[in-house]
Amino acid sequence: MLKFLKQIGDYAKESVQAARYIGQGLAVTFDHMQRRPITVQYPYERLIPSERFRGRIHFEFDKCIACEVCVRVCPINLPVVDWEFDKPSKKKKLNHYSIDFGVCIFCGNCVEYCPTNCLSMTEEYDLCTYDRHELNYDSVALGRLPYKVTQDSMVTPLRELVYLPKGVLEPHDLPADAKRAGMLPEEIVKQEEQTAQ
Ligand code: SF4
Ligand code: SF4
16 A cells, blocks of 8 residues: 555656646747747848948058058968069059958958058958858959948848847838837947946
8 A cells, every 4th residue: 555655656746847847848938939039031131240240351452551560460460462662662562462261260450450441341241152262352352342231132131139129029021210129339338428427
């Protein structure tokens, strides 16, 4: 009799434990049902990169003075600055400039330290290619105007999902001027400045 009661007790304990595990699993499921969607129908839809996004580097050939600062500050000495000394003007003359984006880590050091600001980071991140050697951009490719998600008529630009208005789960048909739930980086800076005053 005691053995039978013990078996019933064990069975009840296991049932309670199983119910608790099911409850925990469902809690995760229900929690995800409340979350915002993170699916973007790439490449037809694309997120607008943040303002300080470090994408493909843009290069302005005419502004470059071939000083090679970008090479010295690059952690892997990546930019190739091909120049020759021009005797009549007694200045360096730039022949070619290239950066291999297959190797670049997009740290932005070269952009930061270039004395003539001829380098800049763009929001271009879609650099995929079938041949890694095609990622070695020469001065012509680097000088190409940057692609902008908001200016491509073939693409639906999506704002960052974290900034969706409160309670909105579907970002795809949202008007551009809809109020955001969170604050933009510049709004946070402004708020901190006001608090400091
Ligand atoms: S630092 Fe700027 S100006 Fe100097 S070589 Fe590099 S890109 Fe040209
Ligand atoms: S972004 Fe960084 S790794 Fe890439 S070329 Fe500039 S300094 Fe070098």
